[in-house]
Amino acid sequence: MASERRLRIKTLVMVLAMVLCANAGDLMLNRGMSAIGAVRPYKPSVSRRLFRLTVASGTILIAIFFLTVLHASYMTVLTGRTTAT
Numbered sequence: 001m002a003s004e005r006r007l008r009i010k011t012l013v014m015v016l017a018m019v020l021c022a023n024a025g026d027l028m029l030n031r032g033m034s035a036i037g038a039v040r041p042y043k044p045s046v047s048r049r050l051f052r053l054t055v056a057s058g059t060i061l062i063a064i065f066f067l068t069v070l071h072a073s074y075m076t077v078l079t080g081r082t083t084a085t
Contacts, residue, residue: 011077018073025066032059 036053040046054060 021066021070028063032057
């Protein structure tokens, strides 16, 4: 019984982490992309400039971190044991 309860608590913690990371990642990505502006890459030089702006944006890098944690948590919950032994 104790291991089943522990597993349920771990699952709830992971689901909470998923919800928080999904929202934080989406919010940060929205802010970062809004700061860069509309993307209309007509020339290779414009595409390179937009790529540099995207990679150099701290907000977008934080968003990528949160979304990576989200997907790692999601995979952990899906591949975790569903029964306590």
